[in-house]
Amino acid sequence: MANSLRLYLTCIRSTLEAAMCLQNFPCQEVERHNKPEVELQTSPELLLNPVLICRNEAEKCLIETSINSLRISLKVKQADELENILTKKFLRFLSMRAEAFQVLRRKPVQGYDISFLITNYHCEEMQKHKLIDFIVQFMEDIDKEISELKMSVNTRGRLVAAEFLKQFI
């Protein structure tokens, strides 16, 4: 199982290395503006083909590139209802603080759990391979975080129930 995670992440990493070739590009539609073309989607010649990398039905990653920006959307594995709720709450917590992360998008793309938006300005300020390391590390950590949260919820529930039922002994 760990093997397929490694392969999944390696595939994403090499796709990102090819996709993160961004450059400054002024908007073709509005003068004096500079917008991320992947969000604008008005000029089809500036967009590249989106790449969808699926680990299984539940986990996938969509990478959409354009000439000056890149959007990465992740769908995280959610095995049961509890993980569903935990994932939603945890990722919503992160997305609300998107400014602190800089590359995070405030709302995930439709059909996915969390999205990143990387523009050429991010590539100029930060190093490209560090950005890719961050995304891949994030994907690894997300699974660990969700299972830790689930375990702590279960543990807490067990403790609370044990305390409550003690009064009936």
Add this chain to the structure above:
Amino acid sequence: MAAISVHRFALCITCHSWSPDRSMVAFCPNSNEVHIYRLSEDKWERAYVLQKHDQIVSGIDWSARSNRIVTVSHDRNSYVWNLEGSEWVPTLVILRLNHAALCVQWSPQENKFAVGSGAKTVCICYYELENNWWVSKLIRKRHNSSVTSVAWHPNNILLATTSTVGKCRVFSTFIKGVDTRDSDAGASADAKFGEQILQLDLSYSWAFGVKWSPRGNTLAYVGHNSMIYFVDDVGPSPLAQNVLLCGLPLRDVLFISERMAVGVGFDCNPMVFAADESGIWNFIKFLGERKTSSFSGPKYGSQFSEAFGKFYGQSRQGTSNNGVPQVISLLTMIECCTSCIVSLEESGSSSTRRFSTSGVDGNIVIWDLENSEDLLEFL
């Protein structure tokens, strides 16, 4: 091994250009200013700052004979700067663009310059003495997307352009009153202004960095699909070749001689291409230090095996927050994408030995091919 000096000027450099005597360099530090630095006794000091644009300056060209600087910017404006005394004085250019300007180049005789823009047009500007300004003629037809790069043919009339649709086009830019018809220029001299001589549909991704060879026989441009295209005999029946790169796409290319070209791009390592006696272009080597990985060897050029090498290193050393130690060796003297390559030789010479590159990491690196014996045969 061929780089002779590296200078870090700013956080990020958009474009640069050298003065005619190669003692001063003008560049844009990713802002709306143009900084000119002078080399005096091995130290670079800031000589002038040109501040007139409102947005980032996307193109700078310093003419060799008339010592004029032309700058274009994303704010749709362009200025021609003349050195009067100790100050650079801007002259107005009537560009008539309604979107950002992306690139600029002086023509070989320096009486015109071409500007490529996001308004899907190319402006050819020439000087009008009566009003002391530069007026433009627009090539409005044909382009249906931003023009990313322009290049003049040595005959001062033909102009090659590349755009984000992947097409490379050659136009005639004959302007009455500015150009004279040469009898030896051939059929291309009879074309009207704005007439398209040739359209090349070779790349299915964005095209950048078009350049003519020193005598004007060959045209080269790069596509974002990691290919570089060489076109010989530009005319009614061109001969095109493409060379597939094993790494990330290139951004710009420079002809060292008629048979050798250097490309720079997202791989941060200049690549040398040369044509053999039969005219077939091939990739020769990288100029900078190669990236090291646990699977070293030229046959493992694909990105997948590079990433695989990182994974192996990671499992050996355990996961660490700052990544694999081999990643550190990726950082040679150039850390980021190189976006601009400029010749350091006198203009009009048929071969170049020295050139400089600038990129997103803010470094200007000067390269010299003097000591590369294996490349000298192509000069």
